[in-house]
Amino acid sequence: MLIERCIGAYRLRRIQRALRHGKVTVICLILTVVVLRGTIGAGKFGTPEQDFLNIRDHLVRKTAEHRRVLEEIQPQQQQQAKTISDSAQSSGSSSTSNANSYIEFDINTILKDEGPEEKPDPSKPYSLGTKISDWDEQRSLWLKSNPQFPNFIGPEKPRVLLVTGSSPKPCENPVGDHYLLKSIKNKIDYCRLHGVEMFYNMALLDAEMAGFWAKLPLIRKLLLSHPEVEFLWWMDSDALFTDMAFEVPWERYKDSNFVMHGWNEMVYDEKNWIGLNTGSFLLRNCQWSLDILDAWAPMGPKGKIREEAGKILTRELKGRPVFEADDQSAMVYLLATQKDLWGSKVYLENAYYLHGYWGILVDRYEEMIENYHPGLGDHRWPLVTHFVGCKPCGKFGDYPVERCLKQMDRAFNFGDNQILQMYGFTHKSLASRRVKRVRNETSNPLQVKDELGLLHPAFKAVKLSS
Amino acid sequence: MGQDNFMTQKRNLSLPTTAAAGNGRAFVGGGRGALRGKHVQKTFNNIKITILCGFVTILVLRGTIGIGSLGSSDALNQNLIEETNRILAEIRSDSDPIDPNDPPEPDVNPNTTYSLGPKILNWDSDRRNWLEGNPEFPSYVNGKPKVLLLTGSPPNPCDNPMGDHYLLKAVKNKIDYCRIHGIEIVYNMAHLDKELAGYWAKLPMIRRLMLSHPEVEWIWWMDSDALFTDMVFQVPLSKYSKHNLVIHGYPDLLFDQKSWIALNTGSFLFRNCQWSLDLLDAWAPMGPKGPIRDEAGKILTANLKGRPAFEADDQSALIYLLISRQDKWMDKVYVENSYYLHGFWAGLVDRYEEMIDKYHPGLGDERWPFVTHFVGCKPCGSYGDYPVERCLRSMERAFNFADNQVLKLYGFGHRGLLSPKIKRVRNETATPLEYVDKFNIRRASHSL
Secondary structure, eight states, X not given: OHHHHHHOHHHHHHHHHHHHHHHHHHHHHHHHHHHHHHHTOOGGGOOHHHHHHHHHHHHHOOHHHHTHHHHTOOHHHHHHHHHHHHSTTOOSHHHHHHHTBOTTOOGGGTOOOOSXXXXXOTTSOOOSSSOOSOHHHHHHHHHHHOTTXXXXXXXXXXXXXXXXXXXXXXXXXXXXXXXXXXXXXXHHHHHHHHTOEEEEEOOOSOGGGXXXXXXXXXXXXXXXXXXXXXXXXXXXXXXEEOXXXXXXXXXXXXXXXXXXXXXXXXXXXXXXXXXXXXXXXXXXXXXXXXXXXXXXXXXXXXTHHHHHHHHHHHHHSBTOOSSSOOHHHHHHHHHHHSHHHHGGGEXXXXXXXXSOBGGGTGGGXXXXXXXXXXXXXXXXXXXXXXXXXXXXTSSOOSSOHHXXXXXXXXXXXXHHHHHHGGGXXXXXXXXOSOEEESSOOOSOGGGOOOTTOOSSOGGGOOOOOO | OHHHHHHHHHHHHHOHHHHHHHHHHHHTTTHHXXXXXXXXXXXXXHHHHHHHHHHHHHHHHHHHTOOGGGSOHHHHHHHHHHHHHHHHXXXXXXXXOOOTXXXXXXXXXXXXXXXXXXXXXXXXXXXXXXXXXXTTSOSEEXXXXXXXXXEEOOSSOOSSHHHXXXXXXXXHHXXXXXXXXXXXXXXXOSOSOSSXXXXXXXXXXXXHXXXXXXXXXXXXXXXXXXXXXOSSOOOOGGGGTTOSEEEEEOHIIIXXXXXXXXXXXXXXXXXXXXXXXXHHHHHGGGOSTTHHHHHHHHHHHHHSBTOOSOSOOHXXXXXXXXXXXXXXXXXXXXXXXXXXXXXXXXXXXXXXXXXXXXXXXXXXXXXXXXXXXXXXTOTTSSBOSSOHHHHHHHHHHHHHHHHHHHHGGGTEEESSTTOSOEEESSOOOSOTHHHHHHHOHHHHHHTO
């Protein structure tokens, strides 16, 4: 009433109306913000869902329970470990016993990088290394002056270097390193039988080409440092040998420089992004290979270049999902668009599984054991079972964890059985780590031959001088 | 105007008392019919607004809590984590899927002496005949005897992930050395003999490999926790032409003091011959697990100096065997200590920087140790005999120390002995072969 007398009834009503409008507007605005926050979230302030979970966790303290098995904390030890880390320099038997425990040790506390980080020069276009144009001549000169390192160790058998690798830091997944260990044992066995040399890489040569592109600078460096190597065989760490008796038909590739598993129609006609596989391939040590590596690399440098290249590849290739450029898609694109330059020396092999996608193979192992025998290398007994997408070293892959790990065990045992049978043993089953005897010991061991003839195979025989 | 009506109605809602009064005042002249119509409209508006508010509330609630199974990817994540945990626990356990068709394991008869296999009597002549009949598998290539490096680890994952990671690094280290020196590797992950499990598992494997590979002249056992730290040094096998077992140790500790660490069975070489088979047969009896191993442990603790009380291990058993039957075996055993065929890590790892400063690879001894052996660290188990940080730090340093020697050929080196990252130590060039000639270890060793 007082206000009415000051301003006047009409004006008062107008103010009240305005206030009412204002109230409604504000209510609507608040509602909109709340709804949007609920759906999209507000960045680091989180969503109401996260708030809810935080409150719930605070009250119930469930998270510790979930992580228990993954990190193997025994409750008392963790408590003690915490108190030890709190009381820094306390001596005494209790502290030493826990300082000796490997559980829950963080490796990052001891790793230390010294010296400056190498920064690439942003003004220069990316290059794998100094351009070399006369590699064939340089190499043949070297081979002539070093006859004790021939590039052919048998009449048809070239010197081969199998290259694989993994990260120098522990896997995110607690059993990832164990599967890497089994994978390397599998490769050691195959390479010992077939006289192939091995290089296990744990170094990132070029920080710009990280991830799946890391193999390119490595391959180039190895080709140039090992002129005695005729063929370089790159193999992913998640690929396992499952046919120990199969020898790669080297004579078939005498006119080719690059052998990959794939299909000509799928690459050149369809431009399908999985028309070939770069998880297991052979590359000859020659100028042509250095040139194709240089042509392959430009889509690799991480950051904007790789992102943009990824978009081009998704657009141009059939079936490719949207993600940054990967080396396989880049190779399909390179071959499809520059077939006249490279196609004549590329051999897309599909008569045997130089790379075998695991999904269609792993369930058939028992059937293979029943009906076939090692040495075939194809769909009847695959040379390589490649666990694409499983990512055992990472936290989550594209497939269910259980299926991946169990099947990798089976594939490993399937290959390992062929090695153990040389010594008269086999795994109790494809899922079991235990072995059982299948051939009794004898006092005349040299009379006994192993079924597959892998103890002294023909492809390992030393060239006899006539 | 319309808006005004709406606002009036809203005011009706929020302020019922005044609105009622206001309404009464405003509509008193409209009559009963008009009043009823207004009531209906009011109710209708109320319902509209109620529905609107209800709708908005549901939207907001869905944004916060979600609608059970339709909502939250986070619940999915939780399920995934729980499943992963279950699978990991299963993988890490030592259990096997039990096959009902398997015959029950026969019980061990403690009265019969354990044997590695049927006695072989003429191995030397059998082997010689085989080599003559198979010239494409010679035991000497380019004047160098064929060596097979045997190492291994248990078939199940380590108790902690660090263990598997360092096993992996140790294998890479061995692959590098063996590639440079033309040695084949056998990595064993199977327990060939249930009774000889643990550190004894090497005995049946060594015997098996000797008999299956007559073309192999020397079998070199190396523990999984031993790393090569001198990539250039080669074992001088010509020095041992009259010996069949080369093992690192100290003769005075062995014969005078009878110490249980007089020899180290973490890295030794066995020639492929009858003598070695006989020694293995004499070595094995203390191994079978159970009461035999425990009893044997007591004997060994009683007879060897400084040995703690625990079950029989292969090292103590070999020392005891060689001491007690000195006359039978020692003339063919070479106790080597002029270079570190086995180098105990504690005295070596802190001196790497000093070594890099003053010396060079190829020496193999205390100036540049051939092998650094991490005895007692036990990274694959849960507990070691030494603090974890010290062990892992030292293992990382030893690995990088060796890796630098391999990477030198490629023009790279680690950014510090504790760093997994590498840096360029030599610029790229258009003529890489001149550096290959300079830095390739294999080439250098071949021309010797």
